[in-house]
Amino acid sequence: MKQAKEWRLDLGIYAKNDRFIASDEIETLYDKLIAWAENRGWCIGGRIEASDELCRCVNVKSVILLARYSISPLVCRDCFGTVAFEQIVIDEKVKEELKSWQRLYESFYMLWLDSDGYESMGLHELTNPKSILNQRGFELQKKLQKFLDVWYWWFTQSIRENFEVSQKCPLCGGFLEACNHGKCCIKCKLIIQV
Numbered sequence: 734m735k736q737a738k739e740w741r742l743d744l745g746i747y748a749k750n751d752r753f754i755a756s757d758e759i760e761t762l763y764d765k766l767i768a769w770a771e772n773r774g775w776c777i778g779g780r781i782e783a784s785d786e787l788c789r790c791v792n793v794k795s796v797i798l799l800a801r802y803s804i805s806p807l808v809c810r811d812c813f814g815t816v817a818f819e820q821i822v823i824d825e826k827v828k829e830e831l832k833s834w835q836r837l838y839e840s841f842y843m844l845w846l847d848s849d850g851y852e853s854m855g856l857h858e859l860t861n862p863k864s865i866l867n868q869r870g871f872e873l874q875k876k877l878q879k880f881l882d883v884w885y886w887w888f889t890q891s892i893r894e895n896f897e898v899s900q901k902c903p904l905c906g907g908f909l910e911a912c913n914h915g916k917c918c919i920k921c922k923l924i925i926q927v
């Protein structure tokens with residue numbers, strides 16, 4: 734069994750029904766965790782904080798399709814906050830598709846974060862324009878265009894060392910332009926993380 738002097742638990746908690754979670758509930762959970770650790774003679778570091786910066790814009794017009802363990806995979810292009818489904822008018826069916834795409838995306842992202850055996854599997858799905866993951870994402874982007882101006886967040890390994898920014902669009906090969914939150918391909922409506 735693997736042992737370590739310190740373990741880090743990266744835990745995100747979100748409600749399945751997209752409702753907000755009251756801070757006192759999380760505080761209760763945190764107190765329980767502390768008591769549980771103390772019983773074993775362990776200490777718990779860290780702190781509680783609301784992880785998602787929610788968009789408070791009155792009129793959301795332009796969004797980015799971006800799965801980041803938040804209440805929805807839509808991010809406001811103006812403030813970069815997560816857009817709750819209640820803030821916009823979209824079909825119920827599309828909402829369900831968005832949620833299932835988000836879960837899928839986050840699963841592959843988890844695999845990529847696992848720098849052991851599964852990293853390349855996750856990386857392949859995230860960075861291959863033809864992967865089912867990205868194909869589904871592009872389809873959703875198209876469907877959502879009826880309701881909003883939608884951009885697709887293109888994954889890069891920017892958090893890793895020796896990362897080099899690509900100058901060309903991974904879809905059409907055209908040159909990228911500097912834009913809000915990264916580089917963009919205007920034609921494909923892609924934002925590349927840099």
Ligand SMILES: [Zn+2]
Nearest residue numbers: 788790809812
């Ligand atoms: Zn906003």
Ligand SMILES: [Zn+2]
Nearest residue numbers: 902905918921
């Ligand atoms: Zn392009």
